[in-house]
Amino acid sequence: MPQSYFSSGRIFKDFGRLLGMFALGLVVGVFFHYLLFRLGLPVQPFIYAAF
Amino acid sequence: MNASASSPKTAGAIWLLAAFAAGIIVSLTTLAVVGRQAAEKNFHPGFTRFHQKIAPDTKYYPTIHEMMAIVRERAAGGKILVVVGGNSILYGVGQPAGHVWTERLQRELGPAYAVVNLAMRGAGVTDCAAVVAEALRTEFPRQIYLANASPTQASFPDGTPSYRFVFWEAIAKGLLIDDPTRTEAIRERYRLRPDTLGGLPEQRLREALDAILSFDDFWNRFTFATCNTIWTRERPVGLDSFAPRKIYTDNEPDYLTFPILDRRPTGWRFDAELGFSRDVSLLAFTLAPSGLWVPNQPLWDALAKSIGGAIPPSLRARTLIILTRNNPYYLDRLTPAEQQRDDLAHTLSVQVWQHAGCESVDCGRGYTIDDYGDRIHLSSTGGEKLAQQIATEVRRISTKLQY
Numbered sequence: 001m002p003q004s005y006f007s008s009g010r011i012f013k014d015f016g017r018l019l020g021m022f023a024l025g026l027v028v029g030v031f032f033h034y035l036l037f038r039l040g041l042p043v044q045p046f047i048y049a050a051f
Numbered sequence: 052m053n054a055s056a057s058s059p060k061t062a063g064a065i066w067l068l069a070a071f072a073a074g075i076i077v078s079l080t081t082l083a084v085v086g087r088q089a090a091e092k093n094f095h096p097g098f099t100r101f102h103q104k105i106a107p108d109t110k111y112y113p114t115i116h117e118m119m120a121i122v123r124e125r126a127a128g129g130k131i132l133v134v135v136g137g138n139s140i141l142y143g144v145g146q147p148a149g150h151v152w153t154e155r156l157q158r159e160l161g162p163a164y165a166v167v168n169l170a171m172r173g174a175g176v177t178d179c180a181a182v183v184a185e186a187l188r189t190e191f192p193r194q195i196y197l198a199n200a201s202p203t204q205a206s207f208p209d210g211t212p213s214y215r216f217v218f219w220e221a222i223a224k225g226l227l228i229d230d231p232t233r234t235e236a237i238r239e240r241y242r243l244r245p246d247t248l249g250g251l252p253e254q255r256l257r258e259a260l261d262a263i264l265s266f267d268d269f270w271n272r273f274t275f276a277t278c279n280t281i282w283t284r285e286r287p288v289g290l291d292s293f294a295p296r297k298i299y300t301d302n303e304p305d306y307l308t309f310p311i312l313d314r315r316p317t318g319w320r321f322d323a324e325l326g327f328s329r330d331v332s333l334l335a336f337t338l339a340p341s342g343l344w345v346p347n348q349p350l351w352d353a354l355a356k357s358i359g360g361a362i363p364p365s366l367r368a369r370t371l372i373i374l375t376r377n378n379p380y381y382l383d384r385l386t387p388a389e390q391q392r393d394d395l396a397h398t399l400s401v402q403v404w405q406h407a408g409c410e411s412v413d414c415g416r417g418y419t420i421d422d423y424g425d426r427i428h429l430s431s432t433g434g435e436k437l438a439q440q441i442a443t444e445v446r447r448i449s450t451k452l453q454y
Contacts, residue, residue, distance in 0.1 A: 014063070025073060026078040
């Protein structure tokens with residue numbers, strides 16, 4: 001007799017995968033947020049000569 | 052059969068994708084909210100000025116809210132706000148922490164005033180501090196904005212290219228006055244000087260995104276208080292490069308400790324600096340056959356027009372423009388006619404600013420060679436003189452505006 005979705009433990013496996021993807025999304029979001037900040041900055045700093 | 056087998060797989064993939072997207076959305080939303088709160092309160096304890104380790108010189112770009120928070124904390128309790136903008140002269144290059152002219156100005160004015168030095172190297176009249184003061188016009192109606200300029204220096208309506216990020220950030224966040232004259236002046240600027248447009252569309256897109264996601268406020272605070280995330284050649288390497296910016300102190304050198312030859316050069320350096328001193332008023336006047344200096348009118352008209360487009364009319368009465376002079380070490384070596392032309396340029400410039408509705412004062416007349424560290428920057432002693440002179444002006448304007 002096949003085990004049910006719950007009793008076979010697949011629910012935990014699938015939930016774990018969902019949680020993993022959610023966590024990955026969180027990390028990618030943070031990285032993207034930083035990227036928006038960082039890529040908008042000038043490559044060269046403003047060099048102060050004499051003003 | 053294939054369809055029934057792939058259906059659960061497809062559904063599973065969609066759920067995984069949805070979880071991934073939800074993670075991104077939750078992450079961005081949380082960071083945006085935290086970022087917005089990050090700059091609500093001042094995170095620069097004991098702020099004196101944006102020294103090089105927390106300035107664009109080392110790729111640290113203060114945000115408008117970050118600067119507004121500094122001002123709010125300093126001016127709390129109903130003080131009259133004095134926001135100092137302008138360039139390295141008012142920043143206090145060559146004046147070490149504890150001897151900066153604005154600290155002296157604060158002492159001169161007393162606790163009823165709050166002096167905040169937001170001047171930056173190479174900045175103009177309309178840069179960072181001007182934007183901050185304008186953004187706080189309603190919150191702090193009793194305010195005076197100071198900046199310095201050279202006699203014929205026109206003002207960019209949206210700031211100099213290095214610092215216009217503050218203006219466009221404030222525009223994106225709806226913090227500035229909607230002034231049609233300024234809007235037209237900005238259009239004209241980029242129509243006449245397309246070479247200065249470089250990077251502006253990207254800048255505006257960035258600021259529009261930042262108004263939603265607050266990444267500048269979040270990462271600036273993180274960089275300042277927790278862990279550096281912007282690396283430059285001027286900073287340490289290795290693990291030390293991760294040190295938060297807050298650990299760096301204001302280590303501006305003291306001009307008065309420099310060798311005398313550095314402050315009073317000879318040879319080619321002297322010749323070059325003398326030439327720069329001469330150039331201050333070179334194009335401002337022409338010598339008539341009668342021996343009188345005649346204003347080069349198009350240049351002065353351009354200055355007057357630039358003021359009209361740069362400063363909204365309602366802000367002009369509380370704006371004090373300081374016309375700073377060059378070191379007498381050089382001025383005294385100009386010909387008598389050139390000295391007269393330099394004097395006239397400062398006098399006429401004051402009149403042009405005043406005619407536009409701003410306050411203006413000519414500073415540096417009567418300063419000694421030791422009051423300067425180089426051709427243009429003041430030493431601590433020059434800073435003291437400037438503070439005394441400006442304190443008088445600030446009190447006069449406060450009385451005039453019934454503060």
